[in-house]
Structure formats: structure tokens, C-alpha cells
Amino acid sequence: MKKTIFIIGALYIFCACPYILSAQKFDRSVKTIENFEGSIPNPEQDQEVSKKLSELEKKTGKKPNIVWLIVDDMGYGDPGCYGGGAAIGAATPNMDRFAAEGLKLTSCYSQQTCTSTRSAIRTGRLPVRTGLIRPILAGDILTQNPWDTETSIATLLGKAGYYTLLTGKWHIGEAVGMRPHDVGYDEFMGYYPAQKEISQGVDPRRYPDLVLNPERMADFEGIRPDDHLQHGFKGGKTEKVSQVKSIEDMGRADQVLTDFTISRIQELAQSDQPFFIDHNFMKVHADNHDNPDYPGLSAAKYAYKNAVAEVDMHIGNIVKALDEAGVLENTFIFITSDNGPQMDSWPDGGYTPFRGAKGTTFEGGVRIPGIAYWKGMITPGRQSDDIFDLMDLFGTNLRLAGISTDLLPKNNYYDFIDQSSFLFLEDGKTNREAVYFWWGKELMAIRMKEYKQHIKVIIPQDTHMWIDYSTVQDVGLAPWMFNLYIDPKEEMPVGHRRSAWLATLGAKLKTHAATFKKYPPKQIGL
Incomplete structure (x- = not known):
């Protein structure tokens, strides 16, 4: 008190x-x-972006596709375009290229931990409002399903005619009623928890007191999060595709997920229906394990650096798939991280030039890379220090899909801002005053x-x-x-x-x- x-x-x-x-x-x-x-009024800017989006829709005949590429725990200073890359042992040529050919945000903000950010960008609301302030862990007794009174961005896009897919890490509840395909996504292929929560049960080097102790492993079985790759559909079945039985399985997870996203791009691009692909990498969240098919991928050779290099490779291949499918010029892509680096796991952790790290509200915990790329729509070479909150992706998605905020519940308070004019106009300014x-x-x-x-x-x-x-x-x-x-x-x-x-x-x-x-x-x- x-x-x-x-x-x-x-x-x-x-x-x-x-x-x-x-x-x-x-x-x-x-x-x-x-x-x-409240937002900063920019009426002329708003009219201009409306015209630009309308002209694109007339040209393509449908709403634009939307692709989020969310890296787990990547630090502000990890990509080369933010001062890292080859200079710190892990080149990131793809992120660097998309930043150079798009808009690089230097004051882009997340929440300070994984679940908080992942809930905020999908609800447009601060975690403290939704109750999703941290991961839901084994032993937690919830008084209600937090999603019961929330309207996810996937639900809204689905009503607007989009096919909605979430690939990779979820981390916002694994019970029935809280899974991606329960809260609006048409399809989910991924894992419910973070990779450390999965791999700790098969990693005797990091967790010998667990893995090499049969009695404790037996106890652990009763509380461990789900360690299966899941494939679920809205209103349909959920299938356990495979189980992580080794650190090699965990090391290959992002390759499997990327291959799946690419296959779905190839299929969805043939449809007249626009799509929203919410791709979430398992890496570079500790504990990182090398993909055995790409050992020592980075110059540094450390597991974290290899993970950064691998994620960058996958980002390049996903964008390449969009291009080869003929939909790149009608797809808005946003590349980011869910929070700052987890320094407690060092050296299995990233780099930030700022004070603090994951778990804090100093800049190191919440200022993250933010790259907006849209061939033909975003002027190449743009850079801005105007403020952007990852929750603003919610508002920007609504604008791209032509969805009215009137569809949102009146008894919820919303924290997102529509930043489409900021992102898509050559001289766009932020519509957000504060974070x-x-x-x-x-x-x-x-x-x-x-x-x-x-x-x-x-x-x-x-x-x-x-x-x-x-x-x-x-x-x-x-x-x-x-x-x-x-x-x-x-x-x-x-x-x-x-x-x-x-x-x-x-x-x-x-x-x-x-x-x-x-x-x-x-x-x-x-």
C-alpha cells in the first residue's frame, strides 16, 4: 500500500x-x-495512404496479404542493419537487405517478455488489461479463460475474408479454448511453449539433475509443457505431428516450420483469398541448439550466433517464396523480435547497445528491431526514429483489410494505433505520441x-x-x-x-x- x-x-x-x-x-x-x-491527427497523410491502398486494390483485385516474421528474443543489436551482424559474428544479409529496401524503425517497441508481447500484438491491448502478463505455466489455476472476452486480429481478418495461419511458437496458452485455432486462426502448425521449455527434458548437459535422474524425470512428466509439433484447424481436429525427443530435433524445428510456411504460401497464392501468415520462430530464445544440417552456420560458431544466422536464412527463403509465388508486391511484411535479448542465459543470448535486457522496461528490454518491407509500396532506404509500438500492427492490419473498429467490444480499452500512413508513405510520420x-x-x-x-x-x-x-x-x-x-x-x-x-x-x-x-x-x- x-x-x-x-x-x-x-x-x-x-x-x-x-x-x-x-x-x-x-x-x-x-x-x-x-x-x-489517442493518436496524432495527420488528416492529409491519412487521405494519401487511403488513396494509395485503394489504387493497389484496384490493380490487384484483392486486399493485400500480410506476413509477420517474429524472432524470439532477438536483441536490437543482433542484425547487421542495427549495428550487429558480421561485426559480432553472425551476418544477417537478408534482414539487412529488407531494411535497405524498406523502412527501418529505430524506435520500435515491444513488451518486456514473450507472452506479454505476443498477446498484445494479437489483441491490440496491453497485457495488464487482458491478464496475459506472463506465460501460463503448469500448476497455474486460472479464474477464467482470458480469450473469452478478447477479439483477436485473426478473428477480425477471418471475418474480412482472410485465410489466417499461425506457424511456430504460440506461448499464450495451450489448453483447449486458448490455442491459436481456438481464438481465430484458421490453421496452426507449431509449438505451444518456448523451445527451452521443450528441450530441457532431453538435454543432459544443461539439466543433468533432471535428465539423468529417473525419479525427477518421472515427476517432471506430470508438469512438463507439451513437447509436440501440433497441427490444428479452427473447428476441426488437432493432431500431434511429431515429438521433440532430442536436442537435434529441437535444432531442426525452425527448418521444419519454415518449410511448412513456404508450402502454404505456394498453395495460398493460387487462391483469390488474401492471407495472413503469422510466422513465429522458435529461435533465438535460449536454449539454442544447432540445426545439425547447418553446423556452425555463423562465423562465431556459438549456438546463439548460429541461431541468428539460421533465422536470417529462413527469413530470406520465406520472402523468396512470396516472390516466386507472384504475390510479393501485394504482401506487407514486418520483421521484428518479441522483446530484447535474454542476458541471463549468456552466452546463449543476444546483443543490445542499451541498458537492460529481456524482463526489464529499460530500453534493452523493450526496444527491438522493426523492419517494414513491401515491394513497390514502401520506398526503399527509409529510416525513422519516430515511435512505433508492436501493438500498432493490430491497427495497421485492420486498415489494410478495411475493417472498422466498430467491430471491437465497447467495454474493452484498446491501446493500438493505426500506423499505415506512417509505414507506407514516403514521408510518413508516426501517429503515436507515447509508449x-x-x-x-x-x-x-x-x-x-x-x-x-x-x-x-x-x-x-x-x-x-x-x-x-x-x-x-x-x-x-x-x-x-x-x-x-x-x-x-x-x-x-x-x-x-x-x-x-x-x-x-x-x-x-x-x-x-x-x-x-x-x-x-x-x-x-x-
């Missing part, structure tokens, strides 16, 4: 100062629908323009230990305010010394927190 009172009090103190008078000009966002996040960061049920921080303000922080107790050995702390007398343009590593707060906007960001946070009064967060038992 004392911590809650302190945070509210701190926000009140800083919101009450005279600087608040400038907030109206500084904050360009306008709320036009009560239960939707809010949560850690579970704790409101942590906000980014607005180049400023980042924390009211709670996660502090590691040892090098790299941002999850297993860290603490959540209140910030103290004042919010920690950073100017990311002069201090991208968030090392020196400038709130009272070099910023006139401390109170303005505080007011924005307070307004955001107020949305939870009328639209309370869902309690599902996590």
Missing part, C-alpha cells in the same frame, strides 16, 4: 507544477473514441518523443542477471527522466537539470493510469 501511495503522490506533485500548461502543445495526441488510445511500459501489473515508464521517464525500475544484482537476480524498485524522490538522444543508455537522469518536460510526461502517465478506472484490468489468476 505504501508503494502505491508513493507513486500516485509523486505523479501528483510533478503534475501540479506550472509546466503542465505546456502539455497541450507538447502532447499532439487527440482522443476521438473514449475506449481507444507505456508495464512489468506485470506494475506501471513502470513512458517514452514520449526522445524522453523516457521511469517511476519504477528493475535493477540487477549481478552482471547480466536481469531476470533471475534482480529487484523491482521505486525510483525515489523524483521520476528518473532520460533524454534518449543524448543518453540512449539511460545512465544520467535530466529531469530537474536539463528538461522542461518532467511534469508533462508525468501528466501523460497519470492520464494513462486513469483509463484503468473505467476499464479495469482483467484478473485471470496469474
Whole structure:
């Protein structure tokens, strides 16, 4: 109770100062629908993108295809186009090429962990609103199915005539009623958990006290997540295709999944029906195991680096399949990661130039690569530091499919922004003013323009230990305010010394927190 009172009090103190008078000009966002996040009005930009999309539809005769390529736990600094690549032992020629031929976002944000991001981009809502704040684990007793009151992007696209396929990692529930094909996808081919949760049962080098102990293995069988490749259909059967019985099986998983996605592209491209392919790589989430068909694929030869190189190869082959199927010019592709690198598993972890890592709301945990590629629609060579939240993919998909937000429940609050004009126009500007960061049920921080303000922080107790050995702390007398343009590593707060906007960001946070009064967060038992 004392911590809650302190945070509210701190926000009140800083919101009450005279600087608040400038907030109206500084904050360009306008709320036009009560239960939707406000956006920056760009009417001319909006009209221009409507015309551009309409002309494309007249040319092709159907809505555009949509392909998401989501890497698991890839750091901001892993791809070459973001400063990594060959320079850190794992070249990424395909991601680099698509960034050069499309739009590279340098302020693209996720949630701080896997399940949180994966739920947010498919519901258009912050995880704290849906209750999907972390993985649903063995032993968890849920008070309700969180999906019962959610409308997924797959459901909406399906109603608009799209064929919807999710390939790869899901991680948002494996019980009946929570699987991809239960919540709107026409088809699912993949795994419910992360690869570490699967491979730990067959990896005696990393987990000898489990795998080499028969009694513990017997106990583990009662709680282990499903270790099968699943193939399921909406309203139809779910088949267990194969089981991961070795680390070699796990190492080959992404090749199997990529082959399946490519085969479905070849089939779906022959139809008049547009498609949405939501492809989620198992790599580069720890524990990474080499694909035995591509041993030592990277220059570094370490398992994580080999995984980065392999994922890049698969991305190139998926895009190549779209091109060979003749649908590349009518397909919007977005390449990203679900959060920052998991440094607790180092050296089986990625690279970020920023402070923090997966599990934190410092930049290292939430700023990730974001590459928008659409041949003929996105001007090659674009780069922008305007703010983009991965939840905005939800709104952009709605725009591409011509779906009205009127179809969304009125009793839910929505956090996404339609960013189609930002992504698809040569001089497009962001329609989002701020990104809010949560850690579970704790409101942590906000980014607005180049400023980042924390009211709670996660502090590691040892090098790299941002999850297993860290603490959540209140910030103290004042919010920690950073100017990311002069201090991208968030090392020196400038709130009272070099910023006139401390109170303005505080007011924005307070307004955001107020949305939870009328639209309370869902309690599902996590």
C-alpha cells in the first residue's frame, strides 16, 4: 500500500507544477473514441495512404496479404542493419537487405517478455488489461479463460475474408479454448511453449539433475509443457505431428516450420483469398541448439550466433517464396523480435547497445528491431526514429483489410494505433505520441518523443542477471527522466537539470493510469 501511495503522490506533485500548461502543445495526441488510445491527427497523410491502398486494390483485385516474421528474443543489436551482424559474428544479409529496401524503425517497441508481447500484438491491448502478463505455466489455476472476452486480429481478418495461419511458437496458452485455432486462426502448425521449455527434458548437459535422474524425470512428466509439433484447424481436429525427443530435433524445428510456411504460401497464392501468415520462430530464445544440417552456420560458431544466422536464412527463403509465388508486391511484411535479448542465459543470448535486457522496461528490454518491407509500396532506404509500438500492427492490419473498429467490444480499452500512413508513405510520420511500459501489473515508464521517464525500475544484482537476480524498485524522490538522444543508455537522469518536460510526461502517465478506472484490468489468476 505504501508503494502505491508513493507513486500516485509523486505523479501528483510533478503534475501540479506550472509546466503542465505546456502539455497541450507538447502532447499532439487527440482522443476521438473514449475506449481507444489517442493518436496524432495527420488528416492529409491519412487521405494519401487511403488513396494509395485503394489504387493497389484496384490493380490487384484483392486486399493485400500480410506476413509477420517474429524472432524470439532477438536483441536490437543482433542484425547487421542495427549495428550487429558480421561485426559480432553472425551476418544477417537478408534482414539487412529488407531494411535497405524498406523502412527501418529505430524506435520500435515491444513488451518486456514473450507472452506479454505476443498477446498484445494479437489483441491490440496491453497485457495488464487482458491478464496475459506472463506465460501460463503448469500448476497455474486460472479464474477464467482470458480469450473469452478478447477479439483477436485473426478473428477480425477471418471475418474480412482472410485465410489466417499461425506457424511456430504460440506461448499464450495451450489448453483447449486458448490455442491459436481456438481464438481465430484458421490453421496452426507449431509449438505451444518456448523451445527451452521443450528441450530441457532431453538435454543432459544443461539439466543433468533432471535428465539423468529417473525419479525427477518421472515427476517432471506430470508438469512438463507439451513437447509436440501440433497441427490444428479452427473447428476441426488437432493432431500431434511429431515429438521433440532430442536436442537435434529441437535444432531442426525452425527448418521444419519454415518449410511448412513456404508450402502454404505456394498453395495460398493460387487462391483469390488474401492471407495472413503469422510466422513465429522458435529461435533465438535460449536454449539454442544447432540445426545439425547447418553446423556452425555463423562465423562465431556459438549456438546463439548460429541461431541468428539460421533465422536470417529462413527469413530470406520465406520472402523468396512470396516472390516466386507472384504475390510479393501485394504482401506487407514486418520483421521484428518479441522483446530484447535474454542476458541471463549468456552466452546463449543476444546483443543490445542499451541498458537492460529481456524482463526489464529499460530500453534493452523493450526496444527491438522493426523492419517494414513491401515491394513497390514502401520506398526503399527509409529510416525513422519516430515511435512505433508492436501493438500498432493490430491497427495497421485492420486498415489494410478495411475493417472498422466498430467491430471491437465497447467495454474493452484498446491501446493500438493505426500506423499505415506512417509505414507506407514516403514521408510518413508516426501517429503515436507515447509508449507505456508495464512489468506485470506494475506501471513502470513512458517514452514520449526522445524522453523516457521511469517511476519504477528493475535493477540487477549481478552482471547480466536481469531476470533471475534482480529487484523491482521505486525510483525515489523524483521520476528518473532520460533524454534518449543524448543518453540512449539511460545512465544520467535530466529531469530537474536539463528538461522542461518532467511534469508533462508525468501528466501523460497519470492520464494513462486513469483509463484503468473505467476499464479495469482483467484478473485471470496469474
